[in-house]
Amino acid sequence: MTDKDLTIQQVAGLTGLSVHTLRYYEKIGLMDPIRRAKNGHRAYHMDDMEWIRLIVRLRSTGMPIVEMQRFADMMRMGDAGISRRRALLEEHEQKLMLQAKELEDTLVVLRDKIAYYRAWESGEHSG
Template identity: 75%
Template sequence: MELTIQQVAAKTGLSAHTLRYYEKVGLMEPICRAANGHRSYQSHDLEWINLLMHLRTTGMPIADMQRFAEMMRQGDRGIGQRRQLLEEHEQKLLVQVKELQDTLSVLRDKITYYRAWEDQQPHLDD
């Protein structure tokens, strides 16, 4: 499977500019070029982009994503470091999830309170 940068942008929702940026800053290996000189993305490139998108969605800083990409280039030698980086990120996410759950609980309590208050109010006939 070979895809152009526009096809990858359409599939991923990332802009062509972002895809070029990811390559430029070392988040991606240089993309193979077709005979016409245009980028030619392979299925493994899409898998990697998918992982980058997930890391970005979780708020991982670009610098950490770059470190992770560099560790990937080390092959099996970098597995322990990659695991450690992801575990550290996981711990940050767990804290964020707990904070969101606590906030959601407070919001739900307020919603319940306001519904109960509204239910006790006399309804005016229009």
Template identity: 40%
Template sequence: MPYTPGETAERLGVSIDTIRYYEKIGLLHGIRRTSAGRRVFSDDDLSRLGLLRCLRDSGMPIARLRRFAELLQLGDDGAEQRTALLEEHDREIDERVERLRLEQKRVREKIAWYRSVSQ
């Protein structure tokens, strides 16, 4: 089922500008266009965009997103490299989560301390 840019943006919870930007910087390839030149997105395009958005939201830098998009273009030939890139990103997420947990612990300790002195 084809989707307009507006429908695509709404389904993914992003702006149309984000979709345009992703296309401009080379994250989206092969987006079909109507005879009037308007972009039309497929379910596969939405899936790819959703994954790219997930990676970006989880802290993947644009340069690495570009590399991932390049590897997507290789199909099965890029699967091993995509897997390695995702594994590296997963490890980085784990490290960030651990740092956040430590910071959260400090915040909770401070909350407890303030509650104890304000009673």
């Protein structure tokens, strides 16, 4: 391991993913095989961290693992996969924008209901 390499425990701590999840993501091909230190332990590098942070973001926004695997496969294609990667991310962006709109609409309803209850509690309601 070099000074810049991280152990799986360190990566888990930095990303919020469990050690099990990191191994699982590697096993299913979501991540390329992680380099190994002389002692045989995984040695994560900054490039790995950048990829893991993207995976965490995609997962936290509801992208299914199968879609993330497709994206990872397109990454392995290099420049030839750029337009397909862009299209996949644009599709995900559209889903997120729809979710954001739905959340905003829900917030409007909740705020109205909260205002109603506040008014009722303060005796400002009618009837």
